Amino acid sequence: MTVSTFVQESRRGELATLIIDNALGRAEIALFGAHVLSFTPHHDNRQRLWLSPHADLSGKKPIRGGVPLCWPWFSNDHGREQGELPSHGFLRSQIWSLTDTEQKDETTTVTLTPDHTRSDGFDYSADVTLTVTVGRELEVALTTTNTGKEAFTFNAALHTYFNVDNIAETRLEGLTGKYKDKVSNWAEVETPSPYTFSRETDRIHLDKAEQTTLCMNAHQTLIRHYGHDSIVVWNPWGSAASISDMDAFGYKHMLCVETAITQGAVLQPLDSRTLKQIVA
């Protein structure tokens, strides 16, 4: 069904999706998780996002690939026992509603809102909206507003899976300083230069870089970050084999570069915070 000239309702697996296709680019968003599944600007027709060929598209578990939304905690930092609450929070596993579409110059923006923002592990009043703007670039912005009477603390991430031609020949530019290394018991380690990949990588960079670049042999993908306190870099490498919705070789073609709040953002009543990532 047509929502507007540039926005169509569609389906992928068992999921309802929106396809946005305008003069500058094309993207598909699943309403399950307000999850951006793909983005291809028309000027080079190159898919920027990686979606696992084994992603579960039944709406029963979070989608592996694209842009998962983590909120109101990151990973398992919810303060309870690991596994007691869903990894990365509860926005990525609920059905969102399309509340607005806007056409401006040649770009299209859709606004989505989740069904609920209060759940086990987060007992506060908050409004959350996601806007996705499709043009020559993809802009994804997650805004949290405290609508209650007390302050709360939250974490969040735009957990984007980028397509890379070959991870072993990919370089990440733009990060400096130390990172916290999850695969070395959270040791603080100096960011390598050049930043290349040859093993499992799971790092929280506290560098608030505003721009990072994925450099591949034939292309570059530019990633701009806003409203974050850290950037997470993840590639499971050999452990991809034990992830049910990836295969043993899936790690070769993806890298997560995540615009994140991992240090706990405090939001006072009526205040808002927007976490935004722009992909070019």
Ligand SMILES: O=P(O)(O)OC[C@H]1O[C@H](O)[C@H](O)[C@@H](O)[C@@H]1O
């Ligand atoms: O499997 P998921 O819950 O989607 O998490 C996938 C990955 O997300 C982040 O990048 C974390 O830093 C990783 O430790 C985690 O494995």
